[in-house]
Amino acid sequence: MRRMPVNDAFFLMLESRRTPMHVGGLNLFTLPKDVDDASFLGKIGDILRYDGELRRPFGEKLKTGPLGIAGNVYWEDDEELDMEYHVRHSALPKPGRYRELFSLVSRLHGSLLDRSRPLWEMHLIEGLQNRQFATYFKAHHCAIDGVGAMHLMMSMYSTNARNKVKLSPLSYEAYQAYKQQIEAGKQANIRPRNEEVRAISDVLREQLGGTVNVARAVQDMASVWMGRNTGVSVPFHKVPRSALSTQLTGARRFVAQSWDFARVRAVGKAFGGTLNDAVMAMCAGALRKQLQAQRALPKHSLKAMAPVSLRAAGDIDSANAIGMVCVDLATNLRDPARRMRTIKESMDAAKAQLEQLTPREIQIYTGISQAPMLFTQLLGLGSRFPAFSTVISNVPGPREKRYWNGARLDGMYPVSIPFDGAAVNFTLVSNFDKLDFGIIACRRSVPHVQNLIEHMEEALVELEDAAGLRTPSGRRRKAPKRKASRPKQAKTAK
Amino acid sequence: MRRMPVNDAFFLMLESRRTPMHVGGLNLFTLPKDVDDASFLGKIGDILRYDGELRRPFGEKLKTGPLGIAGNVYWEDDEELDMEYHVRHSALPKPGRYRELFSLVSRLHGSLLDRSRPLWEMHLIEGLQNRQFATYFKAHHCAIDGVGAMHLMMSMYSTNARNKVKLSPLSYEAYQAYKQQIEAGKQANIRPRNEEVRAISDVLREQLGGTVNVARAVQDMASVWMGRNTGVSVPFHKVPRSALSTQLTGARRFVAQSWDFARVRAVGKAFGGTLNDAVMAMCAGALRKQLQAQRALPKHSLKAMAPVSLRAAGDIDSANAIGMVCVDLATNLRDPARRMRTIKESMDAAKAQLEQLTPREIQIYTGISQAPMLFTQLLGLGSRFPAFSTVISNVPGPREKRYWNGARLDGMYPVSIPFDGAAVNFTLVSNFDKLDFGIIACRRSVPHVQNLIEHMEEALVELEDAAGLRTPSGRRRKAPKRKASRPKQAKTAK
Numbered sequence: 001m002r003r004m005p006v007n008d009a010f011f012l013m014l015e016s017r018r019t020p021m022h023v024g025g026l027n028l029f030t031l032p033k034d035v036d037d038a039s040f041l042g043k044i045g046d047i048l049r050y051d052g053e054l055r056r057p058f059g060e061k062l063k064t065g066p067l068g069i070a071g072n073v074y075w076e077d078d079e080e081l082d083m084e085y086h087v088r089h090s091a092l093p094k095p096g097r098y099r100e101l102f103s104l105v106s107r108l109h110g111s112l113l114d115r116s117r118p119l120w121e122m123h124l125i126e127g128l129q130n131r132q133f134a135t136y137f138k139a140h141h142c143a144i145d146g147v148g149a150m151h152l153m154m155s156m157y158s159t160n161a162r163n164k165v166k167l168s169p170l171s172y173e174a175y176q177a178y179k180q181q182i183e184a185g186k187q188a189n190i191r192p193r194n195e196e197v198r199a200i201s202d203v204l205r206e207q208l209g210g211t212v213n214v215a216r217a218v219q220d221m222a223s224v225w226m227g228r229n230t231g232v233s234v235p236f237h238k239v240p241r242s243a244l245s246t247q248l249t250g251a252r253r254f255v256a257q258s259w260d261f262a263r264v265r266a267v268g269k270a271f272g273g274t275l276n277d278a279v280m281a282m283c284a285g286a287l288r289k290q291l292q293a294q295r296a297l298p299k300h301s302l303k304a305m306a307p308v309s310l311r312a313a314g315d316i317d318s319a320n321a322i323g324m325v326c327v328d329l330a331t332n333l334r335d336p337a338r339r340m341r342t343i344k345e346s347m348d349a350a351k352a353q354l355e356q357l358t359p360r361e362i363q364i365y366t367g368i369s370q371a372p373m374l375f376t377q378l379l380g381l382g383s384r385f386p387a388f389s390t391v392i393s394n395v396p397g398p399r400e401k402r403y404w405n406g407a408r409l410d411g412m413y414p415v416s417i418p419f420d421g422a423a424v425n426f427t428l429v430s431n432f433d434k435l436d437f438g439i440i441a442c443r444r445s446v447p448h449v450q451n452l453i454e455h456m457e458e459a460l461v462e463l464e465d466a467a468g469l470r471t472p473s474g475r476r477r478k479a480p481k482r483k484a485s486r487p488k489q490a491k492t493a494k
Numbered sequence: 495m496r497r498m499p500v501n502d503a504f505f506l507m508l509e510s511r512r513t514p515m516h517v518g519g520l521n522l523f524t525l526p527k528d529v530d531d532a533s534f535l536g537k538i539g540d541i542l543r544y545d546g547e548l549r550r551p552f553g554e555k556l557k558t559g560p561l562g563i564a565g566n567v568y569w570e571d572d573e574e575l576d577m578e579y580h581v582r583h584s585a586l587p588k589p590g591r592y593r594e595l596f597s598l599v600s601r602l603h604g605s606l607l608d609r610s611r612p613l614w615e616m617h618l619i620e621g622l623q624n625r626q627f628a629t630y631f632k633a634h635h636c637a638i639d640g641v642g643a644m645h646l647m648m649s650m651y652s653t654n655a656r657n658k659v660k661l662s663p664l665s666y667e668a669y670q671a672y673k674q675q676i677e678a679g680k681q682a683n684i685r686p687r688n689e690e691v692r693a694i695s696d697v698l699r700e701q702l703g704g705t706v707n708v709a710r711a712v713q714d715m716a717s718v719w720m721g722r723n724t725g726v727s728v729p730f731h732k733v734p735r736s737a738l739s740t741q742l743t744g745a746r747r748f749v750a751q752s753w754d755f756a757r758v759r760a761v762g763k764a765f766g767g768t769l770n771d772a773v774m775a776m777c778a779g780a781l782r783k784q785l786q787a788q789r790a791l792p793k794h795s796l797k798a799m800a801p802v803s804l805r806a807a808g809d810i811d812s813a814n815a816i817g818m819v820c821v822d823l824a825t826n827l828r829d830p831a832r833r834m835r836t837i838k839e840s841m842d843a844a845k846a847q848l849e850q851l852t853p854r855e856i857q858i859y860t861g862i863s864q865a866p867m868l869f870t871q872l873l874g875l876g877s878r879f880p881a882f883s884t885v886i887s888n889v890p891g892p893r894e895k896r897y898w899n900g901a902r903l904d905g906m907y908p909v910s911i912p913f914d915g916a917a918v919n920f921t922l923v924s925n926f927d928k929l930d931f932g933i934i935a936c937r938r939s940v941p942h943v944q945n946l947i948e949h950m951e952e953a954l955v956e957l958e959d960a961a962g963l964r965t966p967s968g969r970r971r972k973a974p975k976r977k978a979s980r981p982k983q984a985k986t987a988k
Contacts, residue, residue, distance in 0.1 A: 017606055038588050085745055091585040093620050094532050111605035112511055116743035126587050249610035251579055
């Protein structure tokens with residue numbers, strides 16, 4: 001039995017039937033040539049059902065005292081681990097398009113995990129067209145964060161199509177091997193100790209004396225709230241109430257799409273910025289179009305929370321190692337180029353601030369600046385006092401083509417968490433030569449989520465035009481290769 | 495907007511993520527000859543997605559005041575009714591046996607309904623072998639009870655294989671037509687008024703003065719608790735703690751099986767009893783075997799709650815019109831014949847008591863005798879003070895073969911509610927010449943639920959032997975016809 005860090009346990013407290021707090025990942029594969037699909041998937045299922053020693057906490061369940069999750073929370077071994085429960089075989093109805101896949105993932109992501117068992121489910125999904133199959137992995141955010149989940153899936157992949165992997169990605173053995181492989185395990189853990197985050201106000205009081213940098217960051221934040229502009233966006237400040245700042249319902253709608261890495265990076269570069277700046281601008285442009293179509297574009301600009309990973313390189317142990325920056329999406333600006341530049345400036349200011357801090361200081365600062373959000377979420381006021389309008393999160397993924405027992409990995413689409421006040425979440429993984437976007441939204445608050453995919457493409461084209469990256473005939477100078485094996489038609493999204 | 499009766503709202507209060515309070519039904523069909531499965535199911539899906547005027551409360555959602563569901567609860571029209579959300583197309587992975595079907599239904603039944611929408615889901619399931627398909631309908635018990643759900647499905651069936659039905663079973667029109675068809679709508683509604691059930695202690699006080707019969711029933715119940723045996727089993731009295739009296743977890747396991755109506759009735763008759771007595775004895779024998787195999791058979795006999803429908807013939811309006819009797823399952827007796835006779839005596843005594851009461855009195859009596867259960871459930875003490883050990887519920891169904899747009903109805907398997915202290919529920923529908931059993935249990939508390947099916951068959955054979963209904967060679971005198979189109983192999987159950 002071991003105690004769950006308090007910042008992990010937050011996610012149990014924040015959870016309700018309207019707002020499940022699990023993260024997910026949809027991975028898409030093409031079957032190897034010359035295999036029988038049923039027997040291949042049967043073997044994959046057997047690997048996943050391995051019930052020997054599992055990596056923590058995937059063989060552990062919650063244990064609480066008389067106060068329930070409001071008190072101390074522990075992980076303890078589940079003596080009756082039932083892998084048939086956790087590993088599930090599903091199928092798509094005909095015709096087995098991405099539309100049917102997204103529909104299934106939307107449903108699976110909308111239901112709560114069973115708190116009397118280890119907090120994860122793995123779904124093996126058959127019935128896709130073109131010899132594809134999929135896995136959807138779902139785990140509670142108190143057990144793992146998005147980056148951790150991505151590492152977990154990565155541990156089963158190989159760069160060699162002929163490699164056979166017999167280990168379950170959830171096994172302790174696979175975890176150790178993966179850790180060694182990425183030369184990890186020697187780095188210091190940069191997560192704050194429990195005492196540091198238990199009472200954020202205590203931390204604030206304690207830290208402000210000794211830690212000059214955190215004090216400076218808090219002062220910067222206070223300056224913005226006081227009206228002196230430092231270029232840094234802060235949570236809650238001038239965040240408009242919009243169609244995205246709703247109280248969520250429990251149902252979700254998920255869509256996924258891939259874009260060429262090179263294409264998005266070229267846009268970032270053309271504006272003197274980064275790939276991530278261009279990603280923000282794509283999402284900003286899409287949200288502007290979406291809200292305009294609903295006649296619901298707010299006068300003030302939307303703000304996005306962009307989580308920043310605080311993992312030391314090679315740290316794959318921490319369940320939650322996330323800091324946050326708040327970015328101005330400039331959705332009030334009509335001109336795509338001006339919007340892009342404003343976003344870049346906002347990102348640069350936030351990064352400049354973070355660069356003055358050590359990772360531990362960043363997390364304490366994030367804790368301080370996000371603390372009010374915890375209270376608004378717990379009190380159900382998230383929709384009335386939104387801390388930000390949406391979350392846009394970029395997770396670094398594999399840089400080479402990957403295979404799982406010969407099955408080609410075609411896409412890694414994250415499925416994250418919308419919450420009260422931020423009804424849609426964009427999370428992307430950079431996967432070899434693609435950016436794999438997973439967009440998850442409250443089904444009721446955000447109608448026509450599938451249109452966001454089209455709007456993102458339109459926003460990207462506008463930025464390419466503004467940057468002179470397209471010829472006058474309207475074609476991009478360097479046409480990117482699109483693979484048939486990825487979701488590419490916004491029309492198929494559902 | 496209309497107020498939800500308090501006895502319906504109870505089911506919202508009793509619900510938790512460990513104990514969802516919805517009822518379900520799995521219906522099994524064979525596709526008509528010469529139809530293309532995809533286009534046939536497509537049409538069925540279109541019918542089900544009808545979003546015109548729906549029968550109440552299937553187009554309505556919950557509305558509560560500041561006290562939430564602890565205060566007054568109302569139904570109000572859902573202005574954003576989203577039929578794509580409610581009607582879901584699912585598929586089974588290969589090889590599409592009943593095992594895969596039961597596995598899917600187990601999962602679907604274990605997740606909570608979305609309280610921000612009308613409280614039902616309809617799943618159309620493809621991918622079964624032998625040209626079969628299935629529907630799984632799920633609705634909150636505050637909206638409909640098991641008998642009501644059965645009527646709802648019945649409204650779309652015809653005795654004529656060539657009949658085409660264009661109406662959704664959820665439509666107001668289908669509901670009216672069905673009501674007329676069974677010559678209903680003229681009967682008095684026998685449900686107690688809200689005031690009568692709002693505070694059961696008040697009812698008790700009020701009624702004891704004027705209603706002699708209820709007073710007598712309460713006296714009988716008190717006699718049993720005081721140790722004077724009147725032959726009537728009462729809730730809580732000498733109910734042993736057993737492997738079934740557990741705190742539930744959220745996951746479920748569902749299995750289904752059909753038996754010949756004639757075969758079970760013959761056993762009842764041979765012992766001078768009813769079909770229902772024989773059903774109780776089958777379940778009792780199976781539970782005895784199951785607990786023996788777990789070395790967990792309690793010394794005292796298990797008790798079953800048997801819901802009694804209080805609907806006036808033709809009343810298909812009431813959401814919840816249920817009384818209850820408590821039956822001694824005599825699981826402490828080794829001899830099947832003695833067990834059967836004890837069960838029959840217990841049933842007879844309970845029925846004799848109920849016969850002295852009017853339906854309204856029965857419901858008040860049930861309210862009184864079950865009231866402590868409500869409190870033990872709400873306080874989470876159901877597993878420590880079990881009111882009974884299991885629920886065995888017999889729902890009258892169609893007496894003739896039925897078709898849905900030409901698709902033959904092969905089975906109607908109810909999926910009911912296990913709860914704290916009664917971790918397994920047996921519900922059956924008498925359907926033409928079969929008894930269709932649906933058995934639903936907490937996945938963790940009741941291991942190997944599929945074995946119950948085998949044990950029920952063994953218990954039935956033992957009763958047939960004891961009654962001399964089988965020849966010395968071990969074959970039944972009158973071999974029943976079993977159809978290949980129904981779940982019949984316990985081995986396929988999962």
